[in-house]
Amino acid sequence: MRLIMILGHAHSSSTLTGILLGSSPDVTFTGEEYDFFRENALEDYCTCGKKVSDCPFWAEVNDLLAKQVGADFRSRMQDLHKGLNRDTIYFLNKKFPCDEDCMKILEAYYKILYQVSGTKYILSGTKKIYYSRKVLENIFGSHALKYIITVRNPFGAMASYLRRGVSFLQSLRIIGTFYVMAKLAVPKNVRYIVKYENWINNPVEFFSNLSKELNIQQPQWKIEYENNTIAIQPVKQIHIFAGNKIRKKDKHVIQEDTRWKTELSSLQKLIISTTLLPVYKILY
Numbered sequence: 043m044r045l046i047m048i049l050g051h052a053h054s055s056s057t058l059t060g061i062l063l064g065s066s067p068d069v070t071f072t073g074e075e076y077d078f079f080r081e082n083a084l085e086d087y088c089t090c091g092k093k094v095s096d097c098p099f100w101a102e103v104n105d106l107l108a109k110q111v112g113a114d115f116r117s118r119m120q121d122l123h124k125g126l127n128r129d130t131i132y133f134l135n136k137k138f139p140c141d142e143d144c145m146k147i148l149e150a151y152y153k154i155l156y157q158v159s160g161t162k163y164i165l166s167g168t169k170k171i172y173y174s175r176k177v178l179e180n181i182f183g184s185h186a187l188k189y190i191i192t193v194r195n196p197f198g199a200m201a202s203y204l205r206r207g208v209s210f211l212q213s214l215r216i217i218g219t220f221y222v223m224a225k226l227a228v229p230k231n232v233r234y235i236v237k238y239e240n241w242i243n244n245p246v247e248f249f250s251n252l253s254k255e256l257n258i259q260q261p262q263w264k265i266e267y268e269n270n271t272i273a274i275q276p277v278k279q280i281h282i283f284a285g286n287k288i289r290k291k292d293k294h295v296i297q298e299d300t301r302w303k304t305e306l307s308s309l310q311k312l313i314i315s316t317t318l319l320p321v322y323k324i325l326y
């Protein structure tokens with residue numbers, strides 16, 4: 043059983059990274075772990091166009107898991123998800139929210155994913171760095187576990203959060219915490235940094251190199267180059283679900299995002315360049 047976990051702050055293109063890498067024949071991208079355990083997950087729509095409860099991949103995973111750990115597993119996981127909003131605090135040694143039952147459910151979940159997928163790697167995602175390390179290393183053993191950390195320059199990341207209506211100070215705190223946590227909590231020998239600015243202009247070259255480093259076959263895409271944009275369509279059917287717009291597209295148009303240059307005020311840029319930017323430069 044082998045896992046690659048994508049750790050990314052929101053708006054760092056973690057989902058797109060998952061979709062692009064998930065079109066490798068060696069990899070099955072399963073989206074964010076959290077989404078499967080939401081109470082209403084079965085009501086959602088999968089990228090294959092079917093309801094999650096009717097999707098051939100997720101219906102099988104759901105049935106096998108219900109048989110193995112009991113059909114009420116979603117309600118038993120709710121405490122974990124409430125607790126995980128405080129990931130940083132657990133890193134600082136507060137009681138960890140995943141008990142034995144939770145660990146048992148997650149272990150069964152990943153084993154079933156691996157079995158149903160039939161590929162060399164499962165590629166999953168989470169924003170909870172410390173939780174991920176503690177739980178997943180317990181399940182997989184560190185030898186079978188690799189981490190991709192997706193980061194984006196602080197100006198672009200901040201503008202993207204503000205566009206979503208998150209307050210300036212909260213965005214600053216979330217992104218700053220992520221930059222530091224990702225470096226502190228993830229062991230260096232299994233850590234692959236995917237910087238948005240490094241791949242956005244040449245995804246083909248970047249993901250080919252990354253595939254070699256990860257020791258997986260190259261992803262297979264149909265690619266069209268237009269003025270300043272690259273449109274990529276994964277050749278493989280990918281089964282992921284939950285709200286994000288990007289998950290509903292079968293073709294992904296990639297373009298450098300420079301909107302932040304006009305969207306952020308001078309004061310906001312000044313605050314970002316004196317707080318987040320130095321941290322980002324040192325760490326990444």
Ligand SMILES: [Zn+2]
Pocket residue numbers: 088089090091092097098099100280281282
């Ligand atoms: Zn599906």
